[in-house]
Structure formats: structure tokens, C-alpha cells
Amino acid sequence: MNCRRTLLFLLCFLSLPALAHKASDSYLVLEVSGSEVRGQWDIALRDIDFALGLDLDGNGEITWGEVRSRHADIDAWALASLKVLRGGVCRLRVTDHLVDTHTDGAYAVLQLAGECPRADGDLSLNYRLLFELDALHRGLLRLTFDGTPHSGVFAPERAELQFVTGQRSRLAQFGQYLVEGIWHIWIGFDHILFLLALLLPAVLVHQDGRWRGVAHFRDALREVLWVVTAFTIAHSITLSLAALGLVQLPSRLVESAIAASVVLAAANNLKPVVEGRRWLVAFAFGLIHGFGFASVLAELGLPQQALVLSLLGFNVGVEIGQLAIVAVFLPLAYGLRDTAFYRRGVFLGGSLATLVIALIWLLERAFDLKLIGA
Known part of the structure; x- marks a missing residue:
């Protein structure tokens, strides 16, 4: 029995x-060069609607007007879930809003810019978008750190990633993709x-x-x-x-x-x-x-x-x-x-x-x- x-x-x-x-993902592309931060963050409109309620008329469709009316709320919600640290907390801001389409639907695209307290030293990224609402959510990262490319995946149990300037472990890279292969078949x-x-x-x-x-x-x-x-x-x-x-x-x-x-x-x-x-x-x-x-x-x-x-x-x-x-x-x-x-x-x-x-x-x-x- x-x-x-x-x-x-x-x-x-x-x-x-x-x-x-498709499981919930967001796509974060960052370039950190010295004290300057630039990037782009693609977040699914369905995820933003789930967290903030974008569909104001309740018709099941999210329009550009509904998204535009909530730009300030989206900015505050997203930036509260992301911290970039180099010699302290880097000041981030959203400079522009776009909309793009991925294989699983429409995404809000947030153009990012910011400045860090220091132009040297290691980098730390802390990501907590949607983790309290969706344990399956993942943040997919592509990072260029002082000219060296990196990639990573944020998860509820791995919300913070550390990067050492000029250093990159191939074994760690293998291990990261190994874990993601297991996760994505499941x-x-x-x-x-x-x-x-x-x-x-x-x-x-x-x-x-x-x-x-x-x-x-x-x-x-x-x-x-x-x-x-x-x-x-x-x-x-x-x-x-x-x-x-x-x-x-x-x-x-x-x-x-x-x-x-x-x-x-x-x-x-x-x-x-x-x-x-x-x-x-x-x-x-x-x-x-x-x-x-x-x-x-x-x-x-x-x-x-x-x-x-x-x-x-x-x-x-x-x-x-x-x-x-x-x-x-x-x-x-x-x-x-x-x-x-x-x-x-x-x-x-x-x-x-x-x-x-x-x-x-x-x-x-x-x-x-x-x-x-x-």
C-alpha cells in the first residue's frame, strides 16, 4: 500500500x-566597468501582473497603456529586489522602458544605469525578485565585469553571487551548468x-x-x-x-x-x-x-x-x-x-x-x- x-x-x-x-525566468544583463554600471533587465509581464496587478480592466490582456501607467511602481518593485555592491551599495536607476517578446510571451525591458562607491575590488550581486511569491522563479544573469564575461543563475537558495575581479573558475562554471541541467529537466x-x-x-x-x-x-x-x-x-x-x-x-x-x-x-x-x-x-x-x-x-x-x-x-x-x-x-x-x-x-x-x-x-x-x- x-x-x-x-x-x-x-x-x-x-x-x-x-x-x-514555461517556468518563470527573468533575464538580467549587466556590464560593470570600474564604478559604472549599465544593463538591461527583462521581466515577464505576467510576472509583474502577478506581483503588482497590471491588468486594470480585468480583461485578461495587458496593454502598453496599463504598463506605462505603472512605470514608477515597476521601477520601485524591481530595484528593491536587486542590489549591486562594489565598495558599498551601487546606486541604480531605470533610464528607459521598452517591451520585448520572448518565446513564452511579452516582457518589460528595464534599461539600467548606476554608479558604485569604488572603481576596484570584488563585486556582489543580490537578487530577490519574486522569490517570496514563486519558488520556481530564476534570474538568469549575463555579466561583464571589468572586461571579463561571467554568467550565473539566481535562485531562492542562491540569491547572492560573488565575483572576484580578473578571476574565473572553470570548475565553478561546470558545476553551475550541471545544477541548471538537473533543474531544467525537473x-x-x-x-x-x-x-x-x-x-x-x-x-x-x-x-x-x-x-x-x-x-x-x-x-x-x-x-x-x-x-x-x-x-x-x-x-x-x-x-x-x-x-x-x-x-x-x-x-x-x-x-x-x-x-x-x-x-x-x-x-x-x-x-x-x-x-x-x-x-x-x-x-x-x-x-x-x-x-x-x-x-x-x-x-x-x-x-x-x-x-x-x-x-x-x-x-x-x-x-x-x-x-x-x-x-x-x-x-x-x-x-x-x-x-x-x-x-x-x-x-x-x-x-x-x-x-x-x-x-x-x-x-x-x-x-x-x-x-x-x-
Whole structure:
């Protein structure tokens, strides 16, 4: 019974946030040269609306007029969440307001300028935007510090970043991208649902029109290793090609194809067409998922001085994140494989729920609709 509860909790945990869209990020670009600070901060309008309430008429759409009327409030809210320190607190101000579009919607663009008390010494950045309201929020940083490029990610548990003038650790760079790779597979709900749709039948065999539990754990493990290895190789290929700028595909096409891959994987569980070679499905659609991972990496930014190392760190992080999901799911699924709870509730019910969710994603992404609230 404990195994059932744990597995059901895991499926619910992974399915509930699947109704969401891209996790909340902001993009902070700073150049600190001597005592001078210049930069740009892109913050999603939906996040600003969540914190401040921009949609004054309540019609579900945020207009430029509504944003412009709250410029002073936006400035005060944003600047209260960011501190730049070099020899003391640097005085920051917003010099201009723009609007830009990212892959997940419209963003307010705040042009920043400021002065620090000193023109030398180390730099400290403290970022706390939205952390009290959204634990999934991340601040993606691209910094040029006295001519040396850096990158970083702010999170609730990592709200302050330190930079030493003229110094940069490649090992730290690798570790940072490793952690972000793990994090982004765990919040990449479409990638997780695709992987789970392929893993659900790994502990079953389809015989005489019925699903039965596999005889031995090694049979399920072999199937999982084939699927995960094929998916890993495929998305590693396209992730690397896209991150290095060798191949580019339109974001809308990639996101629609990822949703379609989840639809087909779930549908194959309900009416098996591809049996015994699910690794081929994992490889074919893994090529598409690699472009999805690359879009995340593009937003993070790859430092040119540690390009290969950072790319490797992110890729390894993605694999660790996948293996963690497999390590939790597979033993539980194997233990329940012969029960009606697993075959009907988890396998068939989970596949049907995944199919419905993925169909909604596909319609939204292919036709630029909004069927589920962000």
C-alpha cells in the first residue's frame, strides 16, 4: 500500500504542474566597468501582473497603456529586489522602458544605469525578485565585469553571487551548468511526461491483446536502459548542434513537435503500434527534445571562454535529472506491475491523462492559442 501511495503521489506531482507553461525566468544583463554600471533587465509581464496587478480592466490582456501607467511602481518593485555592491551599495536607476517578446510571451525591458562607491575590488550581486511569491522563479544573469564575461543563475537558495575581479573558475562554471541541467529537466514537464510515457510500459509485456507484468526485473531494466540511452544520445546530438549555432529551428515548430511526441508516446500505450522497439521512438523524438533543451541553454547563455565545459555540464545535469526520475519510478512500478492499480490506474489512466494534456499543449503551440491559464 505504501508503494501505491508513493507512486500515485509521484504521478500526481509530475502531472499537476504539467498544466503550466514555461517556468518563470527573468533575464538580467549587466556590464560593470570600474564604478559604472549599465544593463538591461527583462521581466515577464505576467510576472509583474502577478506581483503588482497590471491588468486594470480585468480583461485578461495587458496593454502598453496599463504598463506605462505603472512605470514608477515597476521601477520601485524591481530595484528593491536587486542590489549591486562594489565598495558599498551601487546606486541604480531605470533610464528607459521598452517591451520585448520572448518565446513564452511579452516582457518589460528595464534599461539600467548606476554608479558604485569604488572603481576596484570584488563585486556582489543580490537578487530577490519574486522569490517570496514563486519558488520556481530564476534570474538568469549575463555579466561583464571589468572586461571579463561571467554568467550565473539566481535562485531562492542562491540569491547572492560573488565575483572576484580578473578571476574565473572553470570548475565553478561546470558545476553551475550541471545544477541548471538537473533543474531544467525537473521543471521541463513536457520532457518528463514524454519520458514517463515511454517508461510506463517498461514493466509490462503486451500478449494476446492484454498487458501483463514482466517476469524479471532485469527485463524491465534492460528496456529502460535502451529507452533512456537512445533518448540521451539523440537529444545530446541536437542540443550540441543547436547550442553551438550549427542548426537552428523555429521555436514554435520545436515546441509543437515536442507536444506531438508526448501525444504519440501516450497514444501508443493505449493502442500499441510500436512494441519492443520503443528505443527507436525515444531516439527519433529525442532529436526534437534536444532543440527544446537548447532553447533553455540559449536563455542561460553559454560563456565563450568555457563553451564546451559549460555545454557538457548542462548535458550531464540533464542526464542526472533523468536518472533520478528513473531511479524513483522503476522500482515502484516493478513492485506494482501485476496489480490492477498499476495496469488500469497508473498505466492506462496515466497514459490517457498524459494524452489529454499533450493534446492541449499541441493545440496551444501549433495554433498560438491559450486554452489553459499560465
